[in-house]
Amino acid sequence: MKKRVTLTFPKRSVHQPITYRLAKDFNVAANIIRAQVAPNQIGKLVVELSGDIDQLEDAILWLQEHDIGVSQASREIMIDELSCVHCGLCTGVCPTGALSLHPDSFKLTFARSRCIVCEQCIPSCPVQAISTNL
């Protein structure tokens, strides 16, 4: 089975080889959807875990025993396409290029896989078209 979870690492755990340990000790594959990890800061990973249900639960327990927060609901950016006026203001603050204006249509495009959910775009929108799901 598969589970999408958000892992939150305390500063001291940022350098742990998590995906290696999950694969080796629990036979659980961790596909990283999004990473926000900087030296000496709290790190966040959104990962899709896949493996046997019992081993998945053991892997999650192991993560929690190592002070890694495991949230099964991942925070996502939502764009209200009916409210968006395609002004492009949000694209100027997005650090990853997840938000851009299409070169032909000049419509806003959102590449979710590039979004690190930093939320800098939310206050930049003049019509409050950007929010989070949680």
Ligand code: SF4
């Ligand atoms: S949350 Fe951050 S990375 Fe994601 S679209 Fe907004 S500004 Fe870009």
Ligand code: SF4
């Ligand atoms: S700032 Fe708001 S209205 Fe402008 S393009 Fe971005 S989401 Fe659309």
